[in-house]
Amino acid sequence: MESKSFERLRRAGDRQTLRLTHYGRKTGRPYEVTIWYLVDADKLYLVTANASRNWVRNVKSRHAISLRIGEEVFNGDVREITDPQERGKVRALMDRKYWFTIPILRLGQFLSAMGIIRDNSTAFEVILSEN
Numbered sequence: 001m002e003s004k005s006f007e008r009l010r011r012a013g014d015r016q017t018l019r020l021t022h023y024g025r026k027t028g029r030p031y032e033v034t035i036w037y038l039v040d041a042d043k044l045y046l047v048t049a050n051a052s053r054n055w056v057r058n059v060k061s062r063h064a065i066s067l068r069i070g071e072e073v074f075n076g077d078v079r080e081i082t083d084p085q086e087r088g089k090v091r092a093l094m095d096r097k098y099w100f101t102i103p104i105l106r107l108g109q110f111l112s113a114m115g116i117i118r119d120n121s122t123a124f125e126v127i128l129s130e131n
Helices: 004-012 054-061 084-097 099-113
Strands: 017-023 030-040 043-048 064-069 072-080 122-128
Touching (some): 004 072, 004 122, 017 054, 030 054, 043 054, 043 084, 084 099
Antiparallel strands (some): 017 030, 017 064, 030 043, 043 122, 064 072, 072 122
16 A cells, blocks of 8 residues: 555656755754655665755754655655665666656766766665654
């Protein structure tokens, strides 16, 4: 049986972005940012090419988050994805949804493999609370 959170997520539709509320790692103050996201079956992912962004540093420290997609609000926690196979799956989802980024992402992967730049991307799985 599918969770109520994922039923609500499907009703929100497949939009390009969501509003993430994250909490300051030092102050605990709430901050909002608009970011890309991915949904696959019963999993929700947050992705970024720049792990140095404040929202990333904050969610690594304080895992509790809130998401707004359209009129729907979701609460949960994040788990950073470190497993190479799981990251590959998320990368394939990224290619499918945000296909227009493929040339840039492939260039970055090539330059990273050559040792010219460092891969600074990261992804998180969101574990939704039952609201």
